Amino acid sequence: MKQDQYSLSRWMEGGGPEAEIVISSRVRAARNIEGSQFSCLASEQETGTVLDRVSSVTGSSDKFKDFKRLQINELSDLEKQTLVEKHLISPFLAYESSNGAMLMRGDEGVIIMINEEDHLRIQTILPGLRLEEAWKETEKYDDLLESELNYVFDERYGYLTACPTNVGTGLRASVMLHLPALIMTRQINRLLGALSQVGLTVRGLYGEGTEIIGSLLQVSNQVTLGHSEEEIVSNLGSVICQVIEQEQSARQGLLDKKRAELTDKAWRALGTLKYSQIMSSQEAIELISDLRLGYDLGLINGQVDHKLLNELLVLIRPGCLQLLAGRELDHNERNLERPVQIKATLERFQKEKVKPKGNKSNLKDD
């Protein structure tokens, strides 16, 4: 089970276009099924019906044979937490849903949440800047489900969703960005203002209401009604391309003026991650960010790669940490366990580099 739950998700593999700035791209579509009230008012019987209907479609189709079905109430608290920490499911599905369930493709790149705030949330998460591809993938599964299910659709307002902020296309496209240079050079606030003016929402690493830590932020479309899916995705994409340009020029500026300092910062981050004995998740995230910047600027070649950095970003979180440790840990114990897991993961990476043809399962518990 441990092994099963702490598998690498597709987005964590790293790579993809603009990977040195864009960590992942995500597109999700919200859908409801005719005949049941929306989730917040639906009785347990109704959410049960929704689950049965979706399961009967996916269970009988070849197209879904790659998918694993997990029932939320059959998962342990730690397993739920881990799925949230890997950004695979929403906190709502994990903690507030009735008859909540998920269908997850083998590579964890496509997830269909059932009985979330809306009956269905179909999402694709890919590494790098690949919004179009993520939308196409989401649409593929949307079409498959729609061929068997009656979606709640209105001629005027499009796909009807529980929250009016999602109505229309029901589409939320977002990217996770790493923008350390814009933050260091204090250009970030101007950028945030500009983004909100063009109808985009910016949030911290862990979603709604979280502040920016580790120079990581999520940018997503706010408008879902009045633009087509393709427009939403390409609008976001083109704004992100401009953000990337700005971050790149800020990085170049830093590199020209402060190369030695940045190199020092990255190596110190690596050293601290490797040899600390006590570490909070906040500190870890900031250090991983310094390390990522150093790697992306070519200042610490061979020490890390994107896959490792993404993996670290996930495993330092409370749920994953406890899952890896195999037991429940309180706050202080987690701060002790965190450096242990980080060190083990860094050492494994080094070992695998020495044996290049080594097997892929660098996540196996020792």
Place this chain on the structure above:
Amino acid sequence: MLCQECQANEANIQIIKSVDGKQTEEFLCDQCARQKEELDFSFEPQFSLHKLFSSMLNQNLLGSRESMHVAKTQCSVCGLSFAQFSQIGRLGCRECYNEFDESLKPLLRRIHASSTHTGKIPVRAQRRVKYLRELDQLKEELQVKVQKEEFEEAAQLRDRIRDMEKSLEEEDSRGTDHHQNRTDHDS
């Protein structure tokens, strides 16, 4: 709050009338609102020449411009009140979008780029959407015919619109629970 007319039932309809710029407000129950025929203005009007004429009469002969908004305070299908919605930010069912339309429209306009969906249409809904768009077009033609006083053709159009609306309702009532509710409203 009790209905201001019968003082017996719970009021679930708020009627804001503005006549020549003067606003009046009334809280009524379904039945009383229906009796007062206020509701006829609110939902998809049943097309008849009679009504077209009467609205033209109102506008042209009496010179008074009457507009009316009916803001529902509770969804008659799922029971969610607008106050509850304001608190939880979630609607209860598809009908909430119809029932709270007057209040939702400005909200949607503020959040989004417009208030009309221009994106993907699910294959299953495409036939219905086409049908409804055709129906809208015929209604517009009807207006034109009436204005041109081509009453014979207008009557033909009216009959066609009625037939189309009837078959739509029949199709709906064969569908799911929700559609049954929807038909109840429209009738």
